[in-house]
Amino acid sequence: MTFYEFLVFIHIFSAILGMGPGFVMTFVVTSSNPSNMTELRQSFAIRNKLHILTMVGGTLLLITGIWMGILNTYWFSQGWYITSLFLFLVALAFGPTLLKSRSKPLKKLLRDYRGEDIPVEYYQLSKRLFFVEHIENIIFLIIIVLMILKPF
Incomplete structure (x- = not known):
């Protein structure tokens, strides 16, 4: 296996490790259909663990993608x-900008709310967060298509 082939292997493995969980993070909460705050908090705890895989995989994707570009400068x-690369950096910028501002009040609600009923405010906050996450997932799907087809 050449060094380049090793980078391709790590790149593909990182896409599976990082993007796979990223695509299902929203559905972990929505499809589990939590009926109370305990279940909702548990869904978000699982989601947070998936987010770690997404961050590790995403970091490796960026590093290996740029490294392969350095080895193939015509890219x-x-x-x-x-x-x-541009779309990946845009999606990466979503984290500290759009996603952080939308997840912060949601995290506060999950941390501070003392009842077992899921408050109406949760649905409004989660809708805003999940909308941005769906946009980010569409960006990642476009990137995958570009990586496979190399249309231009």
């Missing part, structure tokens, strides 16, 4: 590579 003139 920096290819539209599929530049577009994928």
Whole structure:
């Protein structure tokens, strides 16, 4: 196995490790259909563990993707590579900007709320967060298509 083949292996493995959990994080909460705050908190605890895999996989994706680009410098003139890299950086920027601002009040609600009934406020807050996460997932799907097809 050449060094480049090793990078491709790590890149693909990282996509599975990082993007797979990223695609299901929203559904862990919504499809479990929690009926009370205990179940909702448990769903978010599982979601937070999946987020760790997403961060590790995403970091490895970026590192190996740029490294492969350095080894194949002509990629920096290819539209599929530049577009994928740009979209990945946009999605990465979602974390400290859009996602953080939408998850902060939700985390506070989960931490501070003392009843067992799920408050109406949760549904409003989660809808805002999950909307941005779905946009991010669409961006990642576009990146995957660009990586596979290399259309331009």
